[in-house]
Amino acid sequence: MSIEAEIERFRKYLTEVAKLSDNTIVSQCNAVKIFLYCCFPEKDFSPEKITVDHVRVYLTNTLRHVSNVTRKTIIVRIRSYVRFLEFNDGVKFDKILKLPMTSPVWKQAGISKYLTDSETNALLAAYDQSNPTGIRDYAIARCLKDLGLRCSEVARLSLNDFEWLEGTVTIRQTKTHSERSLPLHAVTGKTIEKYLLHSRPDTQERILFVRFKKELGQPMGTSQVRNTVRRAAIRAGIENFTGTHMLTHTAAKEMINNGVDLKMIADILGHESIETTSIYTKINFMELQDVAGIWPEVRT
C-alpha cells in the first residue's frame, strides 16, 4: 500500500466520520504524511508495520529541533492517525498510545472512567433534598447524568432553552459551536421543576443555576458546578472520583447498555466524531461483545 493512498484513506475518515474542518484535515494529513515518509523511506509501507520505535525515534530525533508547542501539535496529529487505525482497522496500537505523549490519564489507559450503578445511586443519594442547596445540586447532577452534558453546558443552561410542552431542552454554545436538542426525561424535568419552584431564589437572571450565598442570584460558573458534584462524591465516599466527565461517561454507558446506536449517542453527547464517543465507551466495547452484542459490528 502506498503512503499516498493511506493518506487518502485518513483524509476520507477525517472528512466523513470525524467531520473536522478543512484546515484541520489538511494539517493532520500533512503531519502524518511527513511522519510516514520519515518512517518508511523505502515506501514499503503498511499500517500494521508501524511500531512504537517509529514514533519514539521520530519524536526524539526528527523533531528535536522544534519547539515544545509544535511538537505537541504534531504528536496530537499522529495520535489522531493512530486512533483512526484502531477505530477503522481494528488494529491495536496500545503501546503507541501509551507512550508518554502528555495525554490525559483516562485516555492513556484506553479505558473510560465511569461510575458503577451502586456508585451512581450513592452519589444521587448524597444530596440532602430537604434544603435548597441540595435540591439545586441534585438537579445539576441529574442534568449531567441523564442528559450527558458537560459541566460547562450545565452552567450555561438558560430558562429559554427549555421547551416544557415538547419536553425538550436545547444545548447552545457547546464545545463544537453547534446546537443540539435533547429529550428531557420526566424524572429530569421533575427535578428541575422542583428546583425552580422550591429552591431557586428570586432573580432576573435567565441562567438556570444561580448562586445562593455570595452574589445571590448570579449565574454559577463552571467551577462551582463541578464543585457541587465533587463534594457530593466525597460525601458519597466514592473513591477515585476524577471529575464531572465521569457522569457524562456514565450517561454514555447507560445508553449503550440500553442498546442506543453509537451514532445517536454521539449526537446526544454533542460529539462531532464517533471516534470520541467510542473512547467514552471503550470498556463496554469488550463487555458488550459478550453480553449484548449490540455494538454496531465486531471488527477483526
Next chain:
DNA sequence: ATCCGGCCGGTTTCAGACGT
C-alpha cells in the same frame, strides 16, 4: 460549606508567513 481565580494539559482552529 461555598466560591473564586489561576494554572495546567489536550484538542481544534485560524491568521499570517512563506513559497511559487
Next chain:
DNA sequence: ACGTCTGAAACCGGCCGGAT
C-alpha cells in the same frame, strides 16, 4: 496574486489553594 502550511491562539475540562 494566490495557494499552502506552520505555529500560535482559542477553547475546554480538570485541579488546587485560598478567600469568604
